Amino acid sequence: MKLTPYLNFNGQCREAFKFYEQALGGKVNFMMTWGEMPGAEEFPAETHKLIMHATLNVGNEVLMGSDSPPGRYENPKGLNVSIHVKDAAEGKRIFGALADKGNVTMPFDKTFWSPGFGMCVDRFGIPWMVNTEGEAGGNP
Numbered sequence: 001m002k003l004t005p006y007l008n009f010n011g012q013c014r015e016a017f018k019f020y021e022q023a024l025g026g027k028v029n030f031m032m033t034w035g036e037m038p039g040a041e042e043f044p045a046e047t048h049k050l051i052m053h054a055t056l057n058v059g060n061e062v063l064m065g066s067d068s069p070p071g072r073y074e075n076p077k078g079l080n081v082s083i084h085v086k087d088a089a090e091g092k093r094i095f096g097a098l099a100d101k102g103n104v105t106m107p108f109d110k111t112f113w114s115p116g117f118g119m120c121v122d123r124f125g126i127p128w129m130v131n132t133e134g135e136a137g138g139n140p
Contacts, residue, residue: 005081007065007126010073013051016124017065023097024083026058034067046070080119080127088116091132098122098130 009016014031021028034040035048050067063081068074085091095108099120108118108130116132 004062004064007063007081008068008073008076009051009065009124011050011067012124013054013065013067016122016126017051017054017056019122019124020056020063023094024056024058024063026056026063028054028056030055034069044070075125076127080129082129082131084131084133086133088132088134091116091118091130095120095128095130098128 007013007016017028017031020026031054032052033048034043034050034052037052040048047069050069052066054065056063056065083091083094085094092108095116095118099108099118099122101123103121104118105121105127106117106119108116111117114132115134117130119127119129121127
């Protein structure tokens with residue numbers, strides 16, 4: 001079994017996935033609009049430029065997402081996308097990128113379990129946790 005985060009956006013999926021591609025060092029390998037899919041004529045014209053499905057590969061991991069149809073988007077609740085890296089400097093870089101123009105809910109710093117951990121909600125409304133593996137006490 002493999003669990004894959006699937007993110008929903010309010011019309012910013014394309015922008016978000018291009019941003020995540022840079023911030024996470026991944027590659028968007030699939031992106032299709034509602035207007036490009038079979039049967040698109042059955043959907044309202046305002047959906048045609050929205051992303052129906054996007055896939056981002058980051059190493060061996062996959063992040064998926066789409067734009068919600070107009071009027072159906074809900075802010076994420078009760079979840080975080082959790083990133084684990086080995087290097088505290090890389091964790092700090094990723095956290096800084098995700099937090100830029102977003103909201104820091106816990107600054108990236110050492111904790112009792114990690115040399116670097118932080119929490120933020122990015123500019124697209126997605127909550128993230130960035131954790132550095134290893135023993136606490138290192139410099140984030």
